[in-house]
Amino acid sequence: MIKLKRILVPTDFSAYSEEAMTYACAFAEQFKAELHVVHVLQDLVGVVPDPGVAFPPPGDYMGELQTSAEKALLQIPAPEWAAKNTVVRATRQGPPFLEIVRYAKELEIDLIVLGTHGRGGLAHVLLGSVAERVVRKAPCPVLTVRPGEHEFVMP
Amino acid sequence: MIKLKRILVPTDFSAYSEEAMTYACAFAEQFKAELHVVHVLQDLVGVVPDPGVAFPPPGDYMGELQTSAEKALLQIPAPEWAAKNTVVRATRQGPPFLEIVRYAKELEIDLIVLGTHGRGGLAHVLLGSVAERVVRKAPCPVLTVRPGEHEFVMP
Structure with a gap:
């Protein structure tokens, strides 16, 4: 019989990860698994400074991002849920798909429970590619969840 | 709270779908869901007859394939498991990814719980592309499972 002891749900704090979070929580509850909520801070390599900005961001820029991410993470999933279940929260820094696979x-x-975009828009292509790579490289099964699935239109 | 009432696990009777089956059964048990086991018979459109064969296959060729698939399906998952849970078995005919999405x-x-190949080989590309398309087009979340995950090598 399959035992799920540790479930990972990456979050980018967008609506796209919310639906995934709902599934991750349901599965964690059902299997009495630890829920690992991870936010990956993309590092600044390859980020071109804005032409209007004379200097690169100060040295603690990533540190500030991290502090703010850690604060935001404390609300995900909701503290009431977290109080009744085992939640591990973490931030990582690097290319998202790589850090997710590495963490796993x-x-x-x-x-791994992963939110992915619906159809249309550049954002779809971007997050879609993270999801695809995670599916290909993950050391464990991956559940992909699109927002707004099973939506029914009233007649 | 998420309710999983119906879980679909496509099978091609290969080892690649066995691991997916293990997960599908575990999830069906845990969520008390109906397990739908579906085999897609690829239709013969586009299949070029072998140069040595003078005639196309007789008209009941697909019928025979279907009968043999239905017989094989009766063993998946194992009858002892099926006796204690709700299992629906079905065959469909057409392009696998399309039929899986349509059934869902x-x-x-x-x-949907979907087996997918490991690395290497043409077969990987083929089943990989079925999995990718299902992930993109499915009306519900998709769990992709590779065989041999979480394998540990003894020191």
């Missing part, structure tokens, strides 16, 4: 390997994650 | 829509499936 290091922490021996049994299931 | 028609039967209001809540979760």
